[in-house]
Amino acid sequence: MTSALKTIVTALVAATALGVCAAHADDVFGGMYGHGLGVADREQDSFDTMVGYRTNRLDWAWWIFRPQAHIMLSINDKYSTDFAAIGLDWRVQFSKKWYIRPGIGLAYTTGKAGLPPANAPNLTPSELDARLHLYHTRIDFGDHYLFEPELAIGYNINPKWALEASYVHLSNGQILHQGKNQGLDDVGLRLNYHFR
Numbered sequence: 001m002t003s004a005l006k007t008i009v010t011a012l013v014a015a016t017a018l019g020v021c022a023a024h025a026d027d028v029f030g031g032m033y034g035h036g037l038g039v040a041d042r043e044q045d046s047f048d049t050m051v052g053y054r055t056n057r058l059d060w061a062w063w064i065f066r067p068q069a070h071i072m073l074s075i076n077d078k079y080s081t082d083f084a085a086i087g088l089d090w091r092v093q094f095s096k097k098w099y100i101r102p103g104i105g106l107a108y109t110t111g112k113a114g115l116p117p118a119n120a121p122n123l124t125p126s127e128l129d130a131r132l133h134l135y136h137t138r139i140d141f142g143d144h145y146l147f148e149p150e151l152a153i154g155y156n157i158n159p160k161w162a163l164e165a166s167y168v169h170l171s172n173g174q175i176l177h178q179g180k181n182q183g184l185d186d187v188g189l190r191l192n193y194h195f196r
Helices: 003-022 059-064 125-137
Strands: 025-034 047-057 068-076 083-089 098-109 145-147 150-156 161-170 184-194
Touching (some): 025 161, 047 184, 068 098, 098 161, 145 161
Antiparallel strands (some): 025 047, 025 184, 047 068, 068 083, 083 098, 098 145, 098 150, 150 161, 161 184
């Protein structure tokens, strides 16, 4: 990603974060997720702890169906693949107890972005082994700035508490970066507390 585009993305994330922090948090949530469960087949021997909060529905954003804004932090127990995300999601109630929650955001990961190639010429055997080990065990995101689409199905335990089965994906989408795009797929459960 070009330096100008990174600056624009960072500015958008910072502006959204300020807006979210200024709003009242409607929900706080936390949960445990299986890490790297997608087709990349890397980093699967670890888990993520995710925490975050959501604002009330944004009435001023009526033209995109009044979403909630969210901020989320994910910490991995084994690798340096932590991430922070900020975005929008929509709670769609389809019965008194059940709802779905699609969402989309932008994330920044501390994971690997641009692993050194294992097929470079004149590598020493030890350097080749080190690069092959990275290739077979680590996700190469291609960039630290990523899209963060997610989908959850939730169950209202009572007016204050809800349990969600959640899928969270990280990917550069070949838009924020050209080249490697192995992505991350996390699946888990999170508990939500509603303030009102």
